[in-house]
Amino acid sequence: xxxxxxxxxDRGGPAGIPEDVPADSALTRRRRLLAGxxxxxxALAGAGFAVSTMIKSPAQAAAEAGAPERDVLTxxxxxRVLRSSLVVRGQVAAERTVTVSAAVSAAEGAEPLVTKAPxxxxxxxxxxxxxxxxSGRPVFALxxxxxxxxxxxxxxxxxxxxxxxxxxxxxxxxxxTDTAGEFxxxxxxxxxxxxxxxxxxxxxxxxxxxxxxETAATAVTDATRALQDVRADKPEATEVARAEEDLARAxxxxxxxxxxxxxxxxxxxxxxxxxxxxxxxxxxxxxGDRAPGKVxxxxxxTLGVRGVLSPSQQKMVRAGQKVRILAEATGxxxxxxxxxxxxxxxxxxxGGGAGTGEGEGGDGAEAGSDGAASAFSTLNVTADKKIDxxxxxxEVRLTIEIKSSQGKVLVVPFSAVSAAADGSTVxxxxxxxxxxxRVRVRPGLExxxxxxxxxxxxxxxxxxxxxxxxxxxxxxPGQDDTL
Numbered sequence: 001x002x003x004x005x006x007x008x009x010d011r012g013g014p015a016g017i018p019e020d021v022p023a024d025s026a027l028t029r030r031r032r033l034l035a036g037x038x039x040x041x042x043a044l045a046g047a048g049f050a051v052s053t054m055i056k057s058p059a060q061a062a063a064e065a066g067a068p069e070r071d072v073l074t075x076x077x078x079x080r081v082l083r084s085s086l087v088v089r090g091q092v093a094a095e096r097t098v099t100v101s102a103a104v105s106a107a108e109g110a111e112p113l114v115t116k117a118p119x120x121x122x123x124x125x126x127x128x129x130x131x132x133x134x135s136g137r138p139v140f141a142l143x144x145x146x147x148x149x150x151x152x153x154x155x156x157x158x159x160x161x162x163x164x165x166x167x168x169x170x171x172x173x174x175x176x177t178d179t180a181g182e183f184x185x186x187x188x189x190x191x192x193x194x195x196x197x198x199x200x201x202x203x204x205x206x207x208x209x210x211x212x213x214e215t216a217a218t219a220v221t222d223a224t225r226a227l228q229d230v231r232a233d234k235p236e237a238t239e240v241a242r243a244e245e246d247l248a249r250a251x252x253x254x255x256x257x258x259x260x261x262x263x264x265x266x267x268x269x270x271x272x273x274x275x276x277x278x279x280x281x282x283x284x285x286x287x288g289d290r291a292p293g294k295v296x297x298x299x300x301x302t303l304g305v306r307g308v309l310s311p312s313q314q315k316m317v318r319a320g321q322k323v324r325i326l327a328e329a330t331g332x333x334x335x336x337x338x339x340x341x342x343x344x345x346x347x348x349x350x351g352g353g354a355g356t357g358e359g360e361g362g363d364g365a366e367a368g369s370d371g372a373a374s375a376f377s378t379l380n381v382t383a384d385k386k387i388d389x390x391x392x393x394x395e396v397r398l399t400i401e402i403k404s405s406q407g408k409v410l411v412v413p414f415s416a417v418s419a420a421a422d423g424s425t426v427x428x429x430x431x432x433x434x435x436x437x438r439v440r441v442r443p444g445l446e447x448x449x450x451x452x453x454x455x456x457x458x459x460x461x462x463x464x465x466x467x468x469x470x471x472x473x474x475x476x477p478g479q480d481d482t483l
Contacts, residue, residue: 073470074430078411079463083404084447086316088307088379090398092327092391095301096274097281102134102291103268112291117283125278125298128171130198134291137269138200141298142167144272153205153264156183163272164265168194185259192263202263209261216254223247273300281393303387305336307379307398314377316402317341323381324399327391336383338400343377405445409452416467417443417451427453428468429461436468 102112116133125131130138144163150156152164162181168190169175177186195202206212227243278300284292305325309317323336381398412427420426420438429437439460444452455461 071472072430072468073472074466075413075416075469077461077463077465077467078450079408080411081405081408082411082445082447082450082452084402084445086313086400086402088309088313088398088400090305090307090325090379090381090396092303092387092394092396093306094279094299094303094392096299098271098273098298098300099294100131100139100271100296100298101268101293102295114285114287114289114291114295117285117287119280119283119296121280121282123280125273125276125280125300127167127273127276128194128198131271131298132285132295134295137203138198139269139271139295140198141271141273141276141278143170143274143276145274146272148265148267148270148272151264151266152183154183154185154188154259154262157181161187164191167272171197173197185255185262188259188262188264191265195263203266203269204261205264206260209257212257213254213261216250216257220247220250220254223250271298273298275300275302279389279392299392303383303389303392304339305381305383305387305396305398307381309341309377309379311375314341317379317400322401324401325381325383326397326399327394328397329394330391332388332391334383334385334387336381338379339382340380341377342380402447403445404447405452409444410455410461410463411450412453412467413469414446414449414451415469417441417453427461430466430468 102114112135114132114134115136116130119125119131125141127141127143130140132139142164144160144167146160146163148160150160152161158181161183164183165175165178165180165187168187171194173190173194175184175186175190178184192202204210223243223246227240227247230239230243278298281297281299283296285295305323317338319338319340321338323338324333325336326333379398379400416427417425418428420440424440425443426438426440429439431437440456441453441461442456444454446452453461
């Protein structure tokens with residue numbers, strides 16, 4: 001039986017290898033290919049290992065990094081005048097603030113209503129001007145320092161009558177027939193003329209005054225005729241004298257009746273202001289509104305600043321101290337001088353009627369039911385320049401200079417001073433080569449976050465030295481290492 005042979009075997013070479021290709025050459029190529037595959041696998045495995053050692057989780061990275069290095073914050077030692085100051089809140093206000101109230105009597109059973117409101121907040125107020133009309137009656141302003149605390153009518157005497165007479169005379173309505181300080185027929189006539197000049201009829205002293213005048217006039221007529229009859233009959237002198245006395249009494253009663261029918265000044269219709277022009281600070285009601293207790297607020301006099309001091313602050317402030325005033329809403333900043341410290345009187349009012357004066361020092365602190373506000377005081381500050389009227393009512397920050405060093409002294413931030421183990425007070429100086437050097441000091445005046453220091457020995461500290469005031473983390477970018 002014959003065995004089948006490969007056609008390559010017939011050619012005499014190894015199986016699968018052509019006769020014209022040397023057997024050792026093909027084997028070499030196979031070995032090289034295998035070696036390349038092995039080397040490639042090893043290279044990929046090495047690269048994977050290298051990458052695995054480079055990529056770390058955030059937790060692993062933080063754990064291996066450890067705490068960041070610490071650095072120090074420093075500040076320069078200064079040689080300057082050190083000032084100690086106190087900062088309080090305040091408000092721009094006029095010398096006097098007056099509240100216009102709705103004290104006008106409306107018709108029986110009716111509520112007082114605002115029937116005219118010609119002024120708005122910020123408007124100027126001139127002497128003699130009508131401020132508001134309530135239930136058809138005017139409230140007007142005249143010059144005067146005394147508040148309207150009573151109705152003024154014939155027979156009244158006092159400084160408030162003198163004030164009214166002077167105010168009317170300045171408006172062109174004199175009352176020369178009356179003695180100064182006495183409300184008589186001349187003052188009444190001047191007052192009536194003023195009312196008519198602003199478009200209103202004055203209130204009569206008595207609602208039935210006209211009827212009283214009519215009755216008194218009839219009595220005068222009867223007494224006159226009786227005297228005429230007595231004289232015609234040629235009686236004795238005694239009868240004539242009695243008839244004349246009757247006529248005199250009737251004429252006096254008529255004069256009194258006319259006064260009762262004439263003008264009076266209700267306290268509810270007048271606001272006396274010390275200086276003009278004044279300024280409307282606020283208006284609380286419009287036409288048609290029921291008149292509230294406080295219809296409007298008016299300020300007059302030179303503008304100043306009022307601050308509120310607590311009991312502990314009162315001991316540090318005195319007249320003559322310099323004050324820096326900052327209106328935070330507008331950015332306006334100017335200097336002033338403390339003129340006085342007065343006790344706040346939050347619950348009082350300077351008078352009744354339409355004008356209730358709140359007095360010097362503005363509103364002050366509000367009093368609670370227990371009267372605790374009486375412990376606070378008002379700081380009055382006069383500005384070195386004229387204050388713009390637009391700042392009235394603005395909240396301001398007052399920086400009061402309490403005291404200052406005598407000349408220039410060495411000054412460091414308060415945080416630079418610390419206590420050593422032996423109880424001494426020291427500052428730590430950072431030298432140019434990075435070393436820390438402790439210097440013993442005696443602290444002095446404190447102010448605005450800084451403190452005066454006297455080094456021991458004196459040459460151990462100088463202006464420009466850098467003292468350590470704290471530490472910072474080196475991992476916090478953008479933070480300056482100096483103060």
